[in-house]
Amino acid sequence: MLKRFLNDEGGAVTVDWTVMTAAVAGLGLATYGVVSGGIGDLSGDVSAQLSGQSISSRFGGAFSLMTLVDTTFTGGDRGDWVGGRLLDMGGTLGELLALGQNETAELPITFPDGTSTGRISFDLIGGDSGDGELVTISADGTPVLLGTYNVRRVTGEMIFNMPDVPGVTVTTEMISENRNLGGGGWTDAVTRVSIALDDPPSNLILAARSGTNQPVSDEYFGIDNVTVTAE
Numbered sequence: 001m002l003k004r005f006l007n008d009e010g011g012a013v014t015v016d017w018t019v020m021t022a023a024v025a026g027l028g029l030a031t032y033g034v035v036s037g038g039i040g041d042l043s044g045d046v047s048a049q050l051s052g053q054s055i056s057s058r059f060g061g062a063f064s065l066m067t068l069v070d071t072t073f074t075g076g077d078r079g080d081w082v083g084g085r086l087l088d089m090g091g092t093l094g095e096l097l098a099l100g101q102n103e104t105a106e107l108p109i110t111f112p113d114g115t116s117t118g119r120i121s122f123d124l125i126g127g128d129s130g131d132g133e134l135v136t137i138s139a140d141g142t143p144v145l146l147g148t149y150n151v152r153r154v155t156g157e158m159i160f161n162m163p164d165v166p167g168v169t170v171t172t173e174m175i176s177e178n179r180n181l182g183g184g185g186w187t188d189a190v191t192r193v194s195i196a197l198d199d200p201p202s203n204l205i206l207a208a209r210s211g212t213n214q215p216v217s218d219e220y221f222g223i224d225n226v227t228v229t230a231e
């Protein structure tokens with residue numbers, strides 16, 4: 001019986017086709033009936049989300065904290081700093097940007113639109129046998145921090161003076177003093193410097209100038225662990 005059915009090539013294909021297409025069409029209608037409510041609901045949600053979306057033309061309010069610079073001079077990476085010299089002082093000082101006799105190093109900074117506060121932080125190192133020389137930190141040419149380093153003081157410390165500059169707040173925190181941290185055999189001093197700028201300009205040049213008067217093998221000022229953030 002099966003053999004005869006398999007060998008039988010007769011029959012009305014149109015009847016089978018009509019029944020099958022009717023079944024498929026019916027299934028499609030049934031499926032639409034089940035999901036149409038959900039799809040309509042979802043497309044309504046998407047429409048509401050898209051039409052309610054606004055795009056800000058300013059960064060203002062679009063960011064709360066943005067890191068612009070994070071430089072440790074590791075592996076000889078000086079970031080955007082211009083001037084000075086990359087040296088590995090060994091010890092716990094390691095790689096830093098050193099300023100020798102009357103050298104200046106500059107960091108160009110770009111603050112995004114909408115920055116209400118710019119924060120610049122770095123370690124300032126008084127290295128080796130400094131004997132009362134001055135280091136000057138400036139923002140766009142205006143001195144914001146003056147420091148002296150004198151290894152011959154009993155404490156081997158740095159002493160700071162902050163000029164009164166409107167919109168600029170400078171704080172210093174002593175990290176280490178009167179200990180040899182690297183470089184020559186003399187003791188060194190490390191101070192964490194933090195500079196807060198209210199409504200900073202879009203482009204600002206941070207500069208550090210060393211007033212040392214002997215080679216870097218004797219004395220230097222150093223910069224390390226630089227971060228700049230925008231809020």
Ligand SMILES: [Ca+2]
Nearest residue numbers: 072095096224
């Ligand atoms: Ca370093």
Ligand SMILES: [Ca+2]
Nearest residue numbers: 182183184186
């Ligand atoms: Ca030293």
Ligand SMILES: [Ca+2]
Nearest residue numbers: 131213214219
């Ligand atoms: Ca000197």
